[in-house]
Amino acid sequence: MGLDGGRRAPYNEPVAESTGALPGQLFLPGKRRIDMDRRVCVVTPDRIEVRPSRGAVMVPVLGLALGFLSFAAVIAWADTFPFPLLVLLLLAAVVLLPVSGMGFVYSAVGAHVVMEKKKQSIVWQQGLLGMGVGTEELVPFWKIGRLEVVETVPQDQRGLPQDLAQYEVTLLKTSGRRLKVGAVTVPRSLASDGLARARAVAEAMAGMASKPVRGPWLVAARRRRAPRATAATVP
Numbered sequence: 001m002g003l004d005g006g007r008r009a010p011y012n013e014p015v016a017e018s019t020g021a022l023p024g025q026l027f028l029p030g031k032r033r034i035d036m037d038r039r040v041c042v043v044t045p046d047r048i049e050v051r052p053s054r055g056a057v058m059v060p061v062l063g064l065a066l067g068f069l070s071f072a073a074v075i076a077w078a079d080t081f082p083f084p085l086l087v088l089l090l091l092a093a094v095v096l097l098p099v100s101g102m103g104f105v106y107s108a109v110g111a112h113v114v115m116e117k118k119k120q121s122i123v124w125q126q127g128l129l130g131m132g133v134g135t136e137e138l139v140p141f142w143k144i145g146r147l148e149v150v151e152t153v154p155q156d157q158r159g160l161p162q163d164l165a166q167y168e169v170t171l172l173k174t175s176g177r178r179l180k181v182g183a184v185t186v187p188r189s190l191a192s193d194g195l196a197r198a199r200a201v202a203e204a205m206a207g208m209a210s211k212p213v214r215g216p217w218l219v220a221a222r223r224r225r226a227p228r229a230t231a232a233t234v235p
Helices: 013-019 054-076 083-109 188-209 216-233
Strands: 025-028 031-036 039-043 047-052 113-116 121-125 135-140 144-151 164-173 178-187
Touching: 031 178, 031 188, 039 188, 047 188, 054 083, 113 188, 144 188, 144 216, 164 188, 178 188, 188 216
Parallel strands: none
Antiparallel strands: 025 031, 031 039, 039 047, 047 113, 113 121, 121 135, 144 164, 164 178
């Protein structure tokens, strides 16, 4: 089952080719999911959310388990353990239980970025301690300049044995400030897949706000057209 309660369909190559989906994308009726680094982008006609991935819930679950065990140990062995150890276990339970509980709520139902067509705005929300509900940044659509996809790996580090390709999706405000939406990191051999996923996120957000989007694919397209234009001018 998906985070939205829908059934998670397996990757189907014929269906993927007809819908434009990649192995990192999942298409459901009226909904599209795109995997990013530690997050997943959920796209619907009226709303786009960048949520924590399923794996993010494991850390707060572990914290909850340790907190409950510490609290249980204090109750069960109060007459056996030395007093300093009981104090440490009680402090651990007091810290771990609320923090891990908030982290679990954020990982299960919270969202890092929420874009709504009805409200004509995009919101960056607080993370762990804010449970994904407090507003960090609110950008109305009219303040959006464009969406960008940029490869963050320096040119001189490409081609190394452990070479990775990382594509970052950012929003450029009309004021010139950049806000990070998320990133996709893949091995260099799968760079086209990673770029396609980052591009899908940027184009979905740009389309909802009716704003332009820039990325490496535009530079590659201009390079491909340049020789043809030069050849056309040669008599």
